[in-house]
Amino acid sequence: MLLSVEKLRIAFGSFAPVKDVTISVDRGEILGLVGESGSGKSLTATALMGLLGYVNGHVAGGRILFDGEDLTGLPEEHMRRLRGRRIGLITQNPMTSLDPMIRVGKQIEQAARIHMGLDGKAAYRKAVDLMRDVRIPDSQRVHTLYPHQLSGGMKQRIVIAMALAGEPDLLIADEPTTALDATVQAQIIRNLVELVKIRGLAMILITHDMGVVAQTCDHVAVMYSGRIVERASVGSMFAEAAHPYTQALIGCIPRNGMRPGTLVGIPGMVPSTAALPSGCSFHPRCSKAHTICHECVPEFRQFGRHVGVACHLAGQYE
Amino acid sequence: MTTIVSESRRLRLPVSVPAVVAGLFIVLLVVSAVLAPTIAPYAYDAQNIEVMNEAPSFAHFFGTDEFGRDVLSRIIVGAQTSLSVSVTAVGFSVLTGLVLGSVCGYFGGLVDRILMTVIDLTWSFPEILIALMLVAVVGAGLHGVIIAVAIAYLAQFTRLTRTQVIQLKKEAYIDAAVNLGASDFHILFRHLLPNALAPVLVAAMLATGDAIILEATLGFFGLGAQPPTPSWGAMMSSGTAQLFVAPWVIIIPGCAVALTVIALNIVGDALIDSLDFRNKAREG
Amino acid sequence: MSSFILRRLLAVIPTFFVVSLTVFLLIHLVPGDPIDSLMRAGSSPALREQMAAKYGLDRSLFEQYIIWMGKVLTLDFGTSIIQGRPVAALIAQNLPSSLTLGGTAFLFSSLAGIAAGVLAAKYYGTRIDSSITSGILLGSTIPSFWLALLLILVFAVWLGWVPVSGARGWSSLVLPVIATGLGGVALVARVTKVSMIEIGRQDFVTLLRAKGVSESRIRLQHILRHALVPVISILGLRIGWILGGAITVEVVFARPGLGSLLIRALNQRDYPLVQGCLLMLSMAVILGTIIGDIAQAAMDPRQREASK
Numbered sequence: 060m061l062l063s064v065e066k067l068r069i070a071f072g073s074f075a076p077v078k079d080v081t082i083s084v085d086r087g088e089i090l091g092l093v094g095e096s097g098s099g100k101s102l103t104a105t106a107l108m109g110l111l112g113y114v115n116g117h118v119a120g121g122r123i124l125f126d127g128e129d130l131t132g133l134p135e136e137h138m139r140r141l142r143g144r145r146i147g148l149i150t151q152n153p154m155t156s157l158d159p160m161i162r163v164g165k166q167i168e169q170a171a172r173i174h175m176g177l178d179g180k181a182a183y184r185k186a187v188d189l190m191r192d193v194r195i196p197d198s199q200r201v202h203t204l205y206p207h208q209l210s211g212g213m214k215q216r217i218v219i220a221m222a223l224a225g226e227p228d229l230l231i232a233d234e235p236t237t238a239l240d241a242t243v244q245a246q247i248i249r250n251l252v253e254l255v256k257i258r259g260l261a262m263i264l265i266t267h268d269m270g271v272v273a274q275t276c277d278h279v280a281v282m283y284s285g286r287i288v289e290r291a292s293v294g295s296m297f298a299e300a301a302h303p304y305t306q307a308l309i310g311c312i313p314r315n316g317m318r319p320g321t322l323v324g325i326p327g328m329v330p331s332t333a334a335l336p337s338g339c340s341f342h343p344r345c346s347k348a349h350t351i352c353h354e355c356v357p358e359f360r361q362f363g364r365h366v367g368v369a370c371h372l373a374g375q376y377e
Numbered sequence: 378m379t380t381i382v383s384e385s386r387r388l389r390l391p392v393s394v395p396a397v398v399a400g401l402f403i404v405l406l407v408v409s410a411v412l413a414p415t416i417a418p419y420a421y422d423a424q425n426i427e428v429m430n431e432a433p434s435f436a437h438f439f440g441t442d443e444f445g446r447d448v449l450s451r452i453i454v455g456a457q458t459s460l461s462v463s464v465t466a467v468g469f470s471v472l473t474g475l476v477l478g479s480v481c482g483y484f485g486g487l488v489d490r491i492l493m494t495v496i497d498l499t500w501s502f503p504e505i506l507i508a509l510m511l512v513a514v515v516g517a518g519l520h521g522v523i524i525a526v527a528i529a530y531l532a533q534f535t536r537l538t539r540t541q542v543i544q545l546k547k548e549a550y551i552d553a554a555v556n557l558g559a560s561d562f563h564i565l566f567r568h569l570l571p572n573a574l575a576p577v578l579v580a581a582m583l584a585t586g587d588a589i590i591l592e593a594t595l596g597f598f599g600l601g602a603q604p605p606t607p608s609w610g611a612m613m614s615s616g617t618a619q620l621f622v623a624p625w626v627i628i629i630p631g632c633a634v635a636l637t638v639i640a641l642n643i644v645g646d647a648l649i650d651s652l653d654f655r656n657k658a659r660e661g
Numbered sequence: 662m663s664s665f666i667l668r669r670l671l672a673v674i675p676t677f678f679v680v681s682l683t684v685f686l687l688i689h690l691v692p693g694d695p696i697d698s699l700m701r702a703g704s705s706p707a708l709r710e711q712m713a714a715k716y717g718l719d720r721s722l723f724e725q726y727i728i729w730m731g732k733v734l735t736l737d738f739g740t741s742i743i744q745g746r747p748v749a750a751l752i753a754q755n756l757p758s759s760l761t762l763g764g765t766a767f768l769f770s771s772l773a774g775i776a777a778g779v780l781a782a783k784y785y786g787t788r789i790d791s792s793i794t795s796g797i798l799l800g801s802t803i804p805s806f807w808l809a810l811l812l813i814l815v816f817a818v819w820l821g822w823v824p825v826s827g828a829r830g831w832s833s834l835v836l837p838v839i840a841t842g843l844g845g846v847a848l849v850a851r852v853t854k855v856s857m858i859e860i861g862r863q864d865f866v867t868l869l870r871a872k873g874v875s876e877s878r879i880r881l882q883h884i885l886r887h888a889l890v891p892v893i894s895i896l897g898l899r900i901g902w903i904l905g906g907a908i909t910v911e912v913v914f915a916r917p918g919l920g921s922l923l924i925r926a927l928n929q930r931d932y933p934l935v936q937g938c939l940l941m942l943s944m945a946v947i948l949g950t951i952i953g954d955i956a957q958a959a960m961d962p963r964q965r966e967a968s969k
Binding site: 494502504505509516593594597599631635 | 675676679680683684687690691798799802803804806807810811813814818898901902904905906908909912913923924927928932935939942943946947950
């Protein structure tokens, strides 16, 4: 495995919004990390990048094994050399992700200069090549433009090119298309998948869109209020989701041939991480909840090679 | 929720130690300025050739000046001059600013545009330059300083009031008053101004600090209080010649200015914080 | 960009008009006959009439303004009553010294202020930050002439490191520059700190970290660049304030300069000289504001675009 995260716990002081995250991803694979906003997916990404310190958080437990090395507790200077070089990040909002005062080409070059030791001409060529790879037309002209002169989709392509400039092994894409138009979303996702497959990268795709997961990912991990509640290969999850929350999420995907009025949402709201319900934190919204769900936190159990789930009821109906 | 709102009606001062100390200092200063002649240990203009330029001692806490006058007494009486000049000037400025600002903000249009152009123009000029221009017209003396300081700060209060009034005008209860057929005058003076007042008063507090500096500067140039009337600035002006033999004549009034201005700033900042609290409570 | 500069310069014309009108009216607002303000007391009636004719005081106020303005535009500000020399010559003689003091104090304000602001932002919430912040409060509340006197007392009289007054050599410039610029340092530091902190919270900074850019580079090459935009417009406004401080400091240090000239003229009721000095100082303030605006627009590509 290129990356395996074991029992990761993230805390701000004594408050731990992410309690127990175990995921792994290998080269050439795409792992979907799914959950509603506030479930802790973005914090997990921040922890993987080693950037928790900048938001006053810290890793309070567990390990992040990247290529055999534990990233938790790595000195900042060492971690900085990994960021951009071996792990690339694509953030949610391309409108605010680029430095508005610097030409976009230069921003792509920056990572190549820092990590690959490229000088002026080589860095320029690298940037133009990368822009072509992320399907930016007329890349030599775009190289000289400022972010405000580009559309949202173009900016996100620049962000992707930036993430690729250090030739990383792992890409973390945190809701890369949420802020974009639907038509652009599909193009960008297709482009990302293609880049991962061609370059043999590992990618963690953070999203709340089960539809995108079904089309792109190899494995899925579903997060709910700071925990992984289900982990499975895409095939088995969409065939037979074990956790009621996953079932509900899949139920939210609109499909062809659906009769009007049959699309259902999940009742209730994501609980605030500061005031979690007792027992399984999903139980107030769960249609199948039993007494035990109010009282005990369900343990994460493995069912066979490809499915793991944290639900008291899992396996009982089989 | 109700408790927050009712609490916020009273201006709740944050219990920060510097703010309390600064507040006490200002109270002490105002009281001693009001009682100046009674509490000053000597008459401010009593000359005594035998104790010229004497260093601070038990007889003269802050020493004496070139005429043997007691510096402490002159500081206390000078506080009266400096404070009354600054407060009067800022008072004029605030009143005029409130009227001009609310007229501009409420009615808008051509009057607003012309007035604001002029106001913006003075805005970019340092107050000392404006004050010097006005002193050139009115002539040296305290009345000149009051007019100069008042006009120098007019731009600030007009702008502030105007912004406040424009913001408040958009709020729903003003529409309600208009629909009920209230006159412009009624809306402006009964609804808008009282609500615009709080931030203007805090700004006035900070401006009073600046006005004390400006008064001291003009006084230092010999353009303010004329001898023998003591003001902090005038004291420093006459002390310059004695800088090498009697530095306390200059150091002490300067400290008085600096401490007063710092105290006003600290209290002003504390007020801004508590006002913010009130605004938040109103929005929530 | 060049059309933006042109537009900005054109916008000065009404400002210049209002300022010059104010300065012109000074003489007429002073109680008493303007001729008295233009001449020594006790001049002969014949001389008075000659003066009145020369300044066109027998004509309407509007005509007088036009005549005066025409002269000002050819740099003829009249003759100093007390010193009997052309005002323009007196200004020309004193201007270099003022420019040296003002320019150096401006540089000092900018560099020291930005450095202090960057440090305070870097150590935000620590003791370094709070000591810089209290220094800022202190620096912005001390009257600059008093600071000047204190500096003289400590460094010139007690320590004897620099000359007490005058304008000979660079060492005599040190104390006046500190006294003039300290208020500016405080202001620039405060603005720099606040905008550094605010910009440091933006998304693109996270992405720079994700790229592996070093923290010092992020601060100095990226965040500071953004933070400088508001700082520069404040500095542009501050040029006027520094001039104001320079007026008082020049008097304290007995340095030649427009400030000393103006204060002396005010005390001597030498109105043509007062008019000339005020006009020059006002022009400097206006010019400073424009330079600040243009520099700000030149720095930010979005504004550069908008102002094409």
